[in-house]
Amino acid sequence: xxxxxxxxxxxxxxxxxxxxxxxxxxxxxxxxxxxxxxxxxxxxxxxxxxxxxxxxxxxxxxxxxxxxxxxxxxxxxxxxxxxxxxxxxxxxxxxxxxxxxxxxxxxxxxxxxxxxx
Amino acid sequence: xxxxxxxxxxxxxxxxxxxxxxxxxxxxxxxxxxxxxxxxxxxxxxxxxxxxxxxxxxxxxxxxxxxxxxxxxxxxxxxxxxxxxxxxxxxxxxxxxxxxxxxxxxxxxxxxxxxx
Numbered sequence: 001x002x003x004x005x006x007x008x009x010x011x012x013x014x015x016x017x018x019x020x021x022x023x024x025x026x027x028x029x030x031x032x033x034x035x036x037x038x039x040x041x042x043x044x045x046x047x048x049x050x051x052x053x054x055x056x057x058x059x060x061x062x063x064x065x066x067x068x069x070x071x072x073x074x075x076x077x078x079x080x081x082x083x084x085x086x087x088x089x090x091x092x093x094x095x096x097x098x099x100x101x102x103x104x105x106x107x108x109x110x111x112x113x114x115x116x117x
Numbered sequence: 118x119x120x121x122x123x124x125x126x127x128x129x130x131x132x133x134x135x136x137x138x139x140x141x142x143x144x145x146x147x148x149x150x151x152x153x154x155x156x157x158x159x160x161x162x163x164x165x166x167x168x169x170x171x172x173x174x175x176x177x178x179x180x181x182x183x184x185x186x187x188x189x190x191x192x193x194x195x196x197x198x199x200x201x202x203x204x205x206x207x208x209x210x211x212x213x214x215x216x217x218x219x220x221x222x223x224x225x226x227x228x229x230x231x232x233x
Contacts, residue, residue, distance in 0.1 A: 009157070035221060043205065045224035052217065091159060095222075104150055104175065105209075105222050109159035 003027065004092050004108035011113050013082045020067070021077040021111045023092030031097025034075040035105065036066070039089040048090075051075055053097070079113075087115045120144070123208050123225035130232050136195040138228050140208030147213040149191035150222070151175075151183065154205045163206075166191055167213060198232045205229050 005024045013019040025034065036048040051059045051066045059066040067076040079086055089112050093105045124139035142149065148167050152160040152175075162175030164183040172183050180202060184192045191210075195202055211222040
């Protein structure tokens with residue numbers, strides 16, 4: 001079963017507007033972490049933001065914020081004031097916690113974001 | 118800064134060749150990973166290792182093996198390369214322990230392998 005689902009293969013956004021990239025996840029482990037990565041055309045994976053399952057507040061990092069809805073098992077990435085340099089692939093990922101042992105990151109299939117001038 | 122270095126950025130190999138992809142990290146991380154990335158499929162885990170000489174199969178281990186003789190080095194081996202192994206391969210490392218903001222996973226720049 002898919003543990004991370006990103007339903008938007010591609011998205012377009014106008015420069016300076018906000019955009020939301022969707023991510024839903026599936027786990028029975030009460031302890032887990034959710035990650036978002038950006039991958040520009042160069043191929044490097046850039047860590048953007050982290051949300052822990054026990055965190056009371058939504059994570060924010062500069063223009064990135066995470067809309068964490070635990071009951072719905074969703075962890076959407078919000079990018080405010082989009083810039084041309086935000087054009088890239090974005091991956092949502094999850095790592096389950098101590099109940100699941102030493103576990104790797106599991107990734108969704110990604111969303112390609114294109115920012116239009 | 119954490120550095121994960123993959124030995125080859127671009128490789129072209131022939132069908133049937135034995136291929137080694139090398140990865141080295143400099144932050145004393147316990148965990149190391151090999152992922153494969155294909156368009157529309159995201160990143161899929163091939164193998165990971167949480168200690169020297171230890172390895173665990175990921176989602177797509179068939180046709181691959183790994184070696185971790187030293188903590189800083191994790192090698193991916195294609196015993197007999199096939200055209201369906203043409204892909205981008207990403208190595209990564211992380212500390213062990215529960216997920217936390219400081220326990221993210223760090224990636225190398227990727228190795229683009231073409232098998233002809």
